[in-house]
Structure formats: structure tokens, C-alpha cells
Amino acid sequence: MTAERKVFWSVPDIGADEKRAVLETLETGWLGMGPKTKQFEKDLSAYTGAKHSVVVNNGTSALLTALMTLGVAPGDEILIPTYTFVATASSAIALGAVPVLVDCDPATFNVGAREIESALARHPRAKGIIFVDVAGLPADIDAIRAVAERHHLWLLEDAAEAFAGVYKTTKIGNYDHITIFSFHIAKQVTTVEGGAIQTNRDDLVERLRLVRSHGEGKEKYVHVELGLNFRPTDIQSAIGIAQLKKADHYIDLRNRIARLYVEKLGDHLTFQAVPPYATRPTWMILMVLAKDKGERDRLNAHLNAHGVDTRIPWPPIHRQPYFTARFPPAACPVADATFDRALSLPIGNALTMDDAGYVIDTVRAFYGASR
Ligand SMILES: Cc1ncc(COP(=O)(O)O)c(C=O)c1O
Structure with missing residues (x-):
């Protein structure tokens, strides 16, 4: 496609x-x-x-x-x-x-x-x-x-x-x-x-x-x-x-994009919780959680097929091949569950609000289509 x-x-x-x-x-x-x-x-x-x-x-x-x-x-x-x-x-x-x-x-x-x-x-x-x-x-x-x-x-x-x-x-x-x-x-x-x-x-x-x-x-x-x-x-x-010199502008832009994603996609996806002490996140990465791994993988494939570039951040360290080959196993069930459901959406210093709108429409179409 x-x-x-x-x-x-x-x-x-x-x-x-x-x-x-x-x-x-x-x-x-x-x-x-x-x-x-x-x-x-x-x-x-x-x-x-x-x-x-x-x-x-x-x-x-x-x-x-x-x-x-x-x-x-x-x-x-x-x-x-x-x-x-x-x-x-x-x-x-x-x-x-x-x-x-x-x-x-x-x-x-x-x-x-x-x-x-x-x-x-x-x-x-x-x-x-x-x-x-x-x-x-x-x-x-x-x-x-x-x-x-x-x-x-x-x-x-x-x-x-x-x-x-x-x-x-x-x-x-x-x-x-x-x-x-x-x-x-x-x-x-x-x-x-x-x-x-x-x-x-x-x-x-x-x-x-x-x-x-x-x-x-x-x-x-x-x-x-x-x-x-x-x-x-x-x-x-x-x-x-x-x-x-442009750092504040970039952070404001990233926060605006993040707020828009939360506002438009919050019914379908879970976002990183922002506690009151986190006055200004920088959103280098914009992470979301789908309901489960299957839904995350289907959403990821749908986004990629429609031209939206994504990443799945990151296999936790205790699941990395280098680590498992050298160190005893570590039980980190929360990180496991997070990794299985997580996806990161486009965000960046040069992302336009129009681009963000397209990402939002593409995610919403996925949920519309799969309901
Ligand atoms: C949490 C964390 N630590 C360290 C690094 C390493 O930084 P660099 O890629 O500049 O070597 C990164 C890079 O993205 C990171 O995300």
C-alpha cells in the first residue's frame, strides 16, 4: 500500500x-x-x-x-x-x-x-x-x-x-x-x-x-x-x-502537540501521567499505551501503512539479549507490560500542527474502523 x-x-x-x-x-x-x-x-x-x-x-x-x-x-x-x-x-x-x-x-x-x-x-x-x-x-x-x-x-x-x-x-x-x-x-x-x-x-x-x-x-x-x-x-x-536560543519555543511546541494528542486521542490511548511536580515535560518522545500488545501492534501497522512513522520504545534492559546473556534474570513486570503496550507517535521541533492533525486522524480512523 x-x-x-x-x-x-x-x-x-x-x-x-x-x-x-x-x-x-x-x-x-x-x-x-x-x-x-x-x-x-x-x-x-x-x-x-x-x-x-x-x-x-x-x-x-x-x-x-x-x-x-x-x-x-x-x-x-x-x-x-x-x-x-x-x-x-x-x-x-x-x-x-x-x-x-x-x-x-x-x-x-x-x-x-x-x-x-x-x-x-x-x-x-x-x-x-x-x-x-x-x-x-x-x-x-x-x-x-x-x-x-x-x-x-x-x-x-x-x-x-x-x-x-x-x-x-x-x-x-x-x-x-x-x-x-x-x-x-x-x-x-x-x-x-x-x-x-x-x-x-x-x-x-x-x-x-x-x-x-x-x-x-x-x-x-x-x-x-x-x-x-x-x-x-x-x-x-x-x-x-x-x-x-530556540529551546523554549521547541518545548512550547512539543507541549502544544502533546496536549492536542491527549485531547483528541485520550479516549483510545493512555498517555504518560504528568504529576504536579513535573511542571514542564519536554516530550522528546511522545509515548502512548494501547489496550494490549495485539492492539498496539495492529495500530502500529495501520499508522505505518498510512505514512505515519512510529517507534516502539524500548525493550527494557532486562530483556535485551546482551543483558540476558550475562546477568541473572530480573523481575520487572511493570516495565514488561509497558513495553508490550507502548508506541511512540511523531513529535519534533519541525512537526507542524497539520502533521499532528494527520496523525490524530489516522489513529482515530483505526479505532473507528476497528469498532
Ligand atoms: C535515556 C538516554 N540516555 C542516554 C542516551 C544516549 O545519548 P546519545 O545518543 O547522545 O549518546 C539517550 C539517547 O537517546 C537516552 O535516551
Whole structure:
């Protein structure tokens, strides 16, 4: 069947400002990490209020830089949500950590204090907690921080999908704990590939910068820490500076699209619940749940046949082949049920309201036809 129209799952908004920024940077002759990256870091701190920003070459590098800075060592048990993109777990596993997978809440798909406490009761030797703002929905940061403090554990927020999100009255990133972001092409702010780390803690920032660049101290070729090359280029940072100016516009647009989907499709599909503390979700991904796996699969096929691009996010970590081959099975029934029913609909910085209307009509036609 040939679709009459095509709506992509996510389209970035790269315009004249980004093109000019790239050309200008190329003409300066300084292409590697340099003045544009410094400026981007200043702008990111001004945007979220975080004292320190460290820009890196992607979100996975941001996770690795953060985990190496926190001193993660082989054998360390780390609490990690199972319902997330693979990098949350693979970055820790790459450093030899043992993932303790935590099931998610059925309404928000995030882990909360309850799920973390229950995992800690079974794994009292855990050293730290990674939590995720799934799809850009802020997790309950205060409650999770309280658990971490009570158990004397380090905390790392994987906000790869949540740049520009607001928890209560605080922008994500403006905390003492380390927060990481991704600026991959489908994200709310993109540098094509890119990422950043933020924290308000002075004692962490020097180490973060060392780990980003081979642990090289003040003297050239003298390496005072174990580090790798996680540096961005100034071309990426120049794009980021231009994109950041439009961050609020992108988040407003994504929230408008999300509200329209909820309003028009809420009778048929279940949306991620937005608790009052999640003041501003970023909707990097727009997830819905169908009644069951069969209905989800039929809806997915119908949408694809009519030119609507979708994704099924993500097999939980405890169901990934790499994980099942190496680690003991984990019982995470909520994540299993969520994965079986979930589908993500198109959303993005360049999605038009007309495109969103077509997605809505196509979903409604499916339910009309199947009733
Ligand atoms: C939750 C989460 N963590 C980490 C990453 C990794 O970021 P990147 O793709 O920039 O390496 C992603 C990427 O989409 C993500 O969604």
C-alpha cells in the first residue's frame, strides 16, 4: 500500500542561524573544542541556572564521563531503571559495574522513591543510583534525592531526554547531583550528536573536565587522571548556541502537540501521567499505551501503512539479549507490560500542527474502523 502522506517520527529544525553558525566557525579556523564550546557552556549554565556545564560529544559520553568522575569501579552495584534507552545501563556496564535493574511506575514510566527503596532492600551494598526522566517527563527528584541521602549513595540523573524540563520550579540540571543531557538529532536541542553535564558542585567540575580530555592536567601530555576523549567540536557547539536560543519555543511546541494528542486521542490511548511536580515535560518522545500488545501492534501497522512513522520504545534492559546473556534474570513486570503496550507517535521541533492533525486522524480512523 502506498501512503498518501509521510509524517516522520522526528524532524529537527535546522535553519539559517545554525548554517551561519557552522560557516562562521569554519572560517575562524578553530574547529576543535575551543571558544564556541566555552560559550555554549556559559549559555547552558545561564539557561538552567546550573553553576557548571561541561559539553561533550554525545549523551553516552556524558554518562561515561559522569560515572568515571564518580569513581565507579568494577563490581560496584548501581541501581538503574530497566525501562530506558540502552545507554543508561551500557555506560555503567562498560566500566565493570553490576546493574541492579529497577522496575518503573505504571503511570509515569519513571522510577520513584518506592521502586528505589524496594531495590535497595534487596541490594544493600549498592553504591549509587542512576535515574531517568523518561521521554522528558521529570522524575520526582526531591523524593529520589532524599532516598540517596538517607542511604549515602551518589546520584546521577540521566536527563538525556529532558533538557529544558522543569521540576517544581527548578530547571533540570540546576542541582548538586550530576545531570547529563543528550543533544542527539531527535532531541529538543540538538548539535547533531552531542551532550552536556551539569552540576552545582565545585568539587566535581575539575574532574569532569579532566575525564573529558584524557585526564590531561595543566601540562601538555601529562595525564593526572584516567580520562578518554569525549570532547565536542566547536562546530557542534556553534550549532548548540543557535539551537539553545530556540529551546523554549521547541518545548512550547512539543507541549502544544502533546496536549492536542491527549485531547483528541485520550479516549483510545493512555498517555504518560504528568504529576504536579513535573511542571514542564519536554516530550522528546511522545509515548502512548494501547489496550494490549495485539492492539498496539495492529495500530502500529495501520499508522505505518498510512505514512505515519512510529517507534516502539524500548525493550527494557532486562530483556535485551546482551543483558540476558550475562546477568541473572530480573523481575520487572511493570516495565514488561509497558513495553508490550507502548508506541511512540511523531513529535519534533519541525512537526507542524497539520502533521499532528494527520496523525490524530489516522489513529482515530483505526479505532473507528476497528469498532
Ligand atoms: C535515556 C538516554 N540516555 C542516554 C542516551 C544516549 O545519548 P546519545 O545518543 O547522545 O549518546 C539517550 C539517547 O537517546 C537516552 O535516551
